[in-house]
Amino acid sequence: GQNIDQPTEMTATEGAIVQINCTYQTSGFNGLFWYQQHAGEAPTFLSYNVLDGLEEKGRFSSFLSRSKGYSYLLLKELQMKDSASYLCAVRDRGGSYIPTFGRGTSLIVHP
Amino acid sequence: DGGITQSPKYLFRKEGQNVTLSCEQNLNHDAMYWYRQDPGQGLRLIYYSQIVNDFQKGDIAEGYSVSREKKESFPLTVTSAQKNPTAFYLCASSTAETGAYEQYFGPGTRLTVT
Numbered sequence: 001g002q003n004i005d006q007p008t009e010m011t012a013t014e015g016a017i018v019q020i021n022c023t024y025q026t027s028g029f030n031g032l033f034w035y036q037q038h039a040g041e042a043p044t045f046l047s048y049n050v051l052d053g054l055e056e057k058g059r060f061s062s063f064l065s066r067s068k069g070y071s072y073l074l075l076k077e078l079q080m081k082d083s084a085s086y087l088c089a090v091r092d093r094g095g096s097y098i099p100t101f102g103r104g105t106s107l108i109v110h111p
Numbered sequence: 112d113g114g115i116t117q118s119p120k121y122l123f124r125k126e127g128q129n130v131t132l133s134c135e136q137n138l139n140h141d142a143m144y145w146y147r148q149d150p151g152q153g154l155r156l157i158y159y160s161q162i163v164n165d166f167q168k169g170d171i172a173e174g175y176s177v178s179r180e181k182k183e184s185f186p187l188t189v190t191s192a193q194k195n196p197t198a199f200y201l202c203a204s205s206t207a208e209t210g211a212y213e214q215y216f217g218p219g220t221r222l223t224v225t
Contacts, residue, residue, distance in 0.1 A: 041219070042218050045215070096161070
């Protein structure tokens with residue numbers, strides 16, 4: 001199984017940049033996901049990393065270091081609508097392809 | 112539009128009653144999942160199904176049951192044996208065609224048992 005750790009809560013200012021970290025321990029890494037979840041709504045897929053490095057998608061980027069068991073989600077030009085919970089999920093080698101989710105980081109963006 | 116639907120959005124039941132939560136998808140995905148979400152906790156896997164007429168227990172299957180008679184449908188029954196059924200329930204699906212097998216979630220059902 002996996003042990004996934006991410007901060008419980010973060011705050012940031014509109015227009016700024018914020019980095020949400022995720023560390024994990026797994027017996028056989030096979031991919032890391034980031035999801036965004038607004039309060040009371042469904043999680044939506046943001047990014048997937050399986051190789052080391054940075055993946056950029058508009059204002060959002062996700063980084064992975066497999067040797068360090070570490071990932072971060074970088075959000076640029078923060079908007080009020082970015083206030084949400086950000087879930088890190090890690091998949092290990094096995095036949096089910098099902099990731100294990102961390103507890104999520106609640107991001108509050110204020111004016 | 113393709114997607115996943117869950118109904119109802121809010122559900123209230125008395126303790127001791129079984130209740131079935133609906134999940135339907137028209138994405139043509141093979142795999143479907145049920146998760147439970149409680150405040151301050153991550154998503155916890157209840158059951159999953161990778162193909163019609165087959166399903167597997169997840170991490171917290173006790174007190175729950177599922178069926179997968181059609182590719183599009185994966186209903187979850189919360190039985191009276193589930194000790195703490197009040198929670199937010201999320202259904203998801205995925206496909207091998209995307210390569211990443213990322214999950215697509217329905218809007219969720221908030222179940223309250225009193």
